Amino acid sequence: MKLTMAQAINxxxxxxxxxxxxxxxxxxxxxxxxxxxxVTEGLYAKYGKERVMDTPLAESAIVGTSxxxxxxxxxxxxxxxxxxxSFMAYHQVLCHMARMRNRTRGRFxxxxxxxxxxxxxxxxxxxxxxxxxxLYIHLPGIVVxxxxxxxxxxxxxxSALESKDPVVFLEPKKLYRAYKEEVPEERYTIPLGKAxxxxxxxDISMITYGAQTPMVMEAAAELEQxxxxxEVVDLxxxxxxxxxxxxxxxxxxxxxxxxxxxxxxxxxxxxIIARINExxxxxxxxxxxxxTGWDTIIPLLAGEDYxxxxxxxxxxxxxxxxxxx
Amino acid sequence: xxxxxxxxxxxxxxxxxxxxxxxxKKLEPKLSPGILKTMFELMLLTRAYDDKSVKLQRQGRMxxxxxxxxxxxxxxxxxxxxxKDDWVLPTYRETQAxxxxxxxxxxxxxxxKGIEEGMNFPEGTNSFPFAIPIGTHLPHAVGIAFALxxxxxxxxxxxxxxxxxxxQGDFHESLNFAGxxxxxxxxxxxxxxxxxxxxxxxxxxxxxxxxxxxxxxIPCIQVDGNDALAVYxxxxxxxxxxxxxxxxxxxxxxTYRMSMHTTADDPTKYRSDKEVNEWKKRDPIxxxxxxxxxxxxxxxxxxxxxxxxxxxxxxxxxxxMEAYKGDPHDMFKYxxxxxxxxxxxxxxxxxxxxxxxxx
Ligand SMILES: Cc1ncc(C[n+]2csc(CCOP(=O)(O)OP(=O)(O)O)c2C)c(N)n1
Ligand SMILES: [Mg+2]
Numbered sequence: 249m250k251l252t253m254a255q256a257i258n259x260x261x262x263x264x265x266x267x268x269x270x271x272x273x274x275x276x277x278x279x280x281x282x283x284x285x286x287v288t289e290g291l292y293a294k295y296g297k298e299r300v301m302d303t304p305l306a307e308s309a310i311v312g313t314s315x316x317x318x319x320x321x322x323x324x325x326x327x328x329x330x331x332x333x334s335f336m337a338y339h340q341v342l343c344h345m346a347r348m349r350n351r352t353r354g355r356f357x358x359x360x361x362x363x364x365x366x367x368x369x370x371x372x373x374x375x376x377x378x379x380x381x382x383l384y385i386h387l388p389g390i391v392v393x394x395x396x397x398x399x400x401x402x403x404x405x406x407s408a409l410e411s412k413d414p415v416v417f418l419e420p421k422k423l424y425r426a427y428k429e430e431v432p433e434e435r436y437t438i439p440l441g442k443a444x445x446x447x448x449x450x451d452i453s454m455i456t457y458g459a460q461t462p463m464v465m466e467a468a469a470e471l472e473q474x475x476x477x478x479e480v481v482d483l484x485x486x487x488x489x490x491x492x493x494x495x496x497x498x499x500x501x502x503x504x505x506x507x508x509x510x511x512x513x514x515x516x517x518x519x520i521i522a523r524i525n526e527x528x529x530x531x532x533x534x535x536x537x538x539x540t541g542w543d544t545i546i547p548l549l550a551g552e553d554y555x556x557x558x559x560x561x562x563x564x565x566x567x568x569x570x571x572x573x
Numbered sequence: 574x575x576x577x578x579x580x581x582x583x584x585x586x587x588x589x590x591x592x593x594x595x596x597x598k599k600l601e602p603k604l605s606p607g608i609l610k611t612m613f614e615l616m617l618l619t620r621a622y623d624d625k626s627v628k629l630q631r632q633g634r635m636x637x638x639x640x641x642x643x644x645x646x647x648x649x650x651x652x653x654x655x656x657k658d659d660w661v662l663p664t665y666r667e668t669q670a671x672x673x674x675x676x677x678x679x680x681x682x683x684x685x686k687g688i689e690e691g692m693n694f695p696e697g698t699n700s701f702p703f704a705i706p707i708g709t710h711l712p713h714a715v716g717i718a719f720a721l722x723x724x725x726x727x728x729x730x731x732x733x734x735x736x737x738x739x740x741q742g743d744f745h746e747s748l749n750f751a752g753x754x755x756x757x758x759x760x761x762x763x764x765x766x767x768x769x770x771x772x773x774x775x776x777x778x779x780x781x782x783x784x785x786x787x788x789x790x791i792p793c794i795q796v797d798g799n800d801a802l803a804v805y806x807x808x809x810x811x812x813x814x815x816x817x818x819x820x821x822x823x824x825x826x827x828t829y830r831m832s833m834h835t836t837a838d839d840p841t842k843y844r845s846d847k848e849v850n851e852w853k854k855r856d857p858i859x860x861x862x863x864x865x866x867x868x869x870x871x872x873x874x875x876x877x878x879x880x881x882x883x884x885x886x887x888x889x890x891x892x893x894m895e896a897y898k899g900d901p902h903d904m905f906k907y908x909x910x911x912x913x914x915x916x917x918x919x920x921x922x923x924x925x926x927x928x929x930x931x932x
Contacts, residue, residue, distance in 0.1 A: 280843045281770035304740035304776050305707055305768050333706055336741070371687070372837075373637050375705045512919070542919045544904045549636045549687030554901040560926055 250428040254287050256398035257419065260405045261288065261325070263435050265295050268323060271409065274301040275310055275327030275363075284329055285365060285424050311337035311362060315344050318360040323409065331366040331418075332375030338383070345414045346389035358414040361405070366394070367459040367509055369422035369556055371549040377421070379510025379541055381458075384416045385487045385519070391440055392486040394418040394458030398429045403438030404484060411440060418486075420459035427462075443490035445497065449479035452503040452566055455494060455520055457483040460507045460557065467562045476570055486516060494520065495527040502533035503572075505565045509556050512540040534572035537565045582787040587807055588797035592855050594863025602806045606870050612653055612801050613865055616645040616858050617876070618883045619669035622678060625887050626685060630836040634895070635686045639665045643799070643831030646857035647763050648733070649673060650804035651826075654812055655699075655731055660721065662701040662714050662732045666830075667763065670733070674698040678890035679897075688899055689907075708734060708741030711760070715747050718756035718821070729757040729815035731808065737768025739782050748789040748823065757815035759808060760823050763798065765830035770843040786823030798826030799857040802864075829855070901927060 251259060265271050273288055279302035282289030292300040303310050307328055314324035328334045334341075341362070348356050368377025384392045391413050395401035401419070408415040446461065447468055456464045461482050468478045481497050483489060498504050504524055506517035517538035524536055539557040547555055589600045623642055629635035641648070648667030652674060655661060663670040668681050676698050684691030684702075692702035701717070704710035714732035721728040738744055739762055751758050762782045766773045779785065786793030792814075796803040804826055811822035829852035833840050840849075865871035905912055905920045912920070 276768075277770045279770075282842070284769070284837070302771050302775060305737035305771070306740045306742065308742055309740075336706065336709075371636060373705055513915075542904065542923065543915060544908050544919075547687075547901075547904050548684075548689055550899050551687070551689075551901055551904055554904065554923060554927055564926070 249431055249433055251398050251431040252425045252428050253395070253398040253401050253419070254285055254424040256402040256431045257287050257405055258289055258291070259431065260402045261291060262294070264406065264409045265291065265299060267435070268409070270321065270323040271325060272299050272301065272317065272322055273325045273327065274303050274314065276303060276305055276329050278302060278327050283327065285421070287419070287424070288327070307333050307336035308340055311340040311345065314360050314362070315340060315348070315358055318358040318414070319348065319356045323359050325361045325363060325409070327363045329365070330372070330376045331364055331378040331380045334364050334380060341384070341390070341416070342387055346387040349413070350389060357412060359412060361408045361411070361415045361417050363417045363419060365421045365424070366418040367420050367422055368546060368552055369459065369509075371552065372421075374548055377546060377552065379508065379515070379546075381418055381486055381508075382510055382514055382516055384418075385516060389413070390487065391415040392418065393440060393484065394420065394486055395484065396420070396423070396446070396458055396461030396482050398431050400438060400482075400484065402431055403436050404440065406435060407437040407440050410437070415440075418458060422459045423462065438484070440485045441488050441490055442485065443481055443483045443493040445479060445493070446482040447478070447480040449477040449501070451477045451501055452479070452505060452569060453481055453494075453497040453501045454478045454505050454507065454562070454566065455481045455483065455497075456507040457486060460509060463559060464507050464562060467559045467566070470559070471563060471566055476566060478566060491523050491527065494523065498524050498528040499531040502531050503569045504536040505562065505569055506536065506538045507540070507557055507562055509541050511543050512538065513543050515540045534569045537569050539565045582784065584781050584783045584787075584793055584795055586795045586797075587803045588800050589802040589806060590800045590860055590864055592860060594860045594867065596802065596864060600806070602802060602809075604805070606868070608653065609865060609868070610870060612650055612805065613858075613861050613871070614879050615649040615653065615669060615673055616801065616861065617879055618672060618886070619645040619649055620858060621880065621883045622672070622681070622887055625891065626682070627832075627836060629682070629891065630685070635682065637835050637837050638685050639835045640832035641666055641669060643852065643856065644763065644765055644828045645669060646801040646861070647761065647798045647804055647826045647828055650801040651731060651733070651761055651808040654805050654808040656728070656812070656816075658699070658726065658728045659812065660699040660701070660717055660728065660730050662710055662717070662730070663703055664733050664735060664738070664763070665703050665705065666735070666765075667733045668703070671698070671700050674700045676700055678887060679893035682890055682894040683897060686894055688897060689903065690897065708738040708743040711743050711747035712750070714758060714760070715750045715754070715756055718751070718758035719754055722757055727816040729759060729812045731759045731761070731812070733761045733763055735768060736762065736764040736766065736773050736776050736782060737771065739785060740776055745785075748786065748791055751821040752789040752791045755818075755820035757818075758821040759811040759815055760821065761808065762823065762825040763828060764825055765828050767830050767834070767844070769834045769838060781825060783823060783825035791821050791823050793823040793825070795825040795827060798828030799855045799860065801857060801861050828857075
């Protein structure tokens with residue numbers, strides 16, 4: 249079946265709700281309305297209000313109650329409506345979600361999946377398009393996942409719903425409805441913690457994840473026309489990250505460009521390049537580069553196109569890296 | 574006695590103008606024809622500006638917009654109760670309060686178009702830009718009220734929050750602080766019955782939202798939010814108390830969101846036409862028009878001339894919004910007090926790519 253990413257996530261949630269009675273969806277407008285992005289469409293009608301719950305408007309309580317439910321063996325799937333409102337629950341994530349296993353020496357664990365639509369590029373309102381992944385990657389104890397295609401989203405979410413650890417599942421808004429692709433109807437899983445080579449190549453490693461992946465793939469295809477053969481690494485899980493796949497690719501190509509839309513300073517590219525330096529330094533033929541959002545507040549919608557990395561910046565970075573001897 | 578009652582609370586409901594536009598003689602405030610007409614005209618202008626905003630969004634000339642339709646009275650009457658030196662911090666659905674404070678219309682259009690300059694309000698309007706993250710502005714309102722109190726010039730602060738917003742921790746923490754600090758603050762809960770698709774009944778198990786003030790030792794009242802006179806009276810009284818050192822007040826204005834949550838929403842998915850039609854009968858503008866007519870302050874011609882003025886004012890504001898040429902460099906200029914070397918470098922890089930404008 250050809251599905252958009254929103255539909256693929258919906259199909260996954262549907263299958264998982266049917267498979268595991270412990271799963272409960274909760275959040276603002278996820279029930280009757282089917283979610284502001286239509287990701288939970290139809291699930292309220294099918295599974296009822298005990299399992300697909302519209303909550304009062306309070307992110308802290310949505311995540312906090314999920315923590316209590318998960319500790320008692322349920323598998324809640326709280327949704328934060330937009331990334332910019334995840335901060336209202338951040339203290340719950342940082343103080344509790346990330347630490348429960350550690351501080352109880354494994355007595356209590358939190359098998360929950362916190363779904364957050366993330367990133368910009370859909371011309372939405374202020375605070376509706378934030379690159380927030382670093383804030384979550386920075387918290388040991390949490391698995392951070394960012395799918396890049398409809399197929400990937402379905403398989404990764406299915407795995408997240410079996411995870412023993414709390415997962416922050418970052419859904420790229422920009423890709424929710426960007427395109428459809430073939431997604432198997434039957435259940436399948438894609439392992440967490442494993443990156444994927446989205447395109448094989450030999451000249452340079454383009455490393456990215458989530459929202460930027462299709463754009464980077466396009467850039468890679470165009471570069472190939474121009475005689476450069478890039479490899480594209482889609483990280484899938486940002487923490488714990490599959491550093492082996494990253495360093496293996498860079499050892500092979502000797503060059504790297506990292507792409508994400510979050511701000512440059514302490515964006516995930518900082519960590520990725522540090523790892524490359526630690527593990528593949530002597531294989532490098534050029535200084536690694538990153539193409540990221542600027543170190544600014546994300547502009548409101550009229551100016552947002554000037555903020556996000558695009559093909560022109562990505563291709564230029566690749567060419568500059570290739571030009572280094 | 575081992576067991577005795579230690580607290581009892583109650584909440585009043587205030588309606589002055591009924592749905593037919595008839596005022597309760599005992600409750601009717603003595604307002605000059607001037608202020609009554611200003612109130613009516615602000616509601617008319619609000620509806621026209623609101624209607625234009627939805628159209629602009631539909632035509633792709635503006636971004637996502639949150640319609641005010643049906644709620645004109647709350648923001649208009651409350652803001653008109655403010656004194657010149659008072660301050661206001663509304664939500665995205667009471668932008669008519671800005672109009673009352675003299676914020677130029679083009680600023681509002683610009684904000685909704687996604688231009689930061691739309692939040693740069695002129696001096697003297699004593700208005701803060703609204704916060705998109707629900708309820709997060711309420712602690713600021715308490716802090717602003719604290720500063721006003723400390724300045725000692727008998728000023729008050731007015732803020733708003735939706736029924737949905739009353740569920741946020743910030744709402745409760747703010748009321749608690751306001752009560753403890755006894756700041757000159759008036760909080761108006763705009764209960765429009767819906768928080769996107771979540772009905773009032775599922776937002777809180779309490780019978781009224783006003784009664785939440787009781788828990789924090791704050792006087793509270795519920796008013797008919799489609800009755801501009803009731804809103805005006807309740808807010809005026811609360812502001813007088815605030816200015817004279819009697820502390821905060823919580824007011825629940827009961828109204829109804831006649832339109833979609835935002836232009837990105839489809840309310841037919843979660844609510845019935847029947848409910849919406851019931852509320853049509855309680856239209857705040859229709860009601861006020863009848864009231865003015867009875868007072869011989871309204872004629873068809875008077876309204877037609879006012880509408881002509883407003884549509885000209887709106888067209889001029891739209892033209893200004895559309896003439897505004899945003900400069901992508903501005904993104905770098907206000908992050909810190911000075912542009913850092915790091916940002917200068919990034920700005921140069923941006924120029925290299927998009928110097929001639931974004932394709
Ligand atoms: C902290 C936060 N969470 C979620 C949202 C998304 N959102 C925008 S408006 C809204 C409902 C608000 O309802 P209410 O407070 O009743 O105000 P109304 O829109 O009815 O005026 C929601 C959930 C948000 N803006 N901020
Ligand atoms: Mg509401």
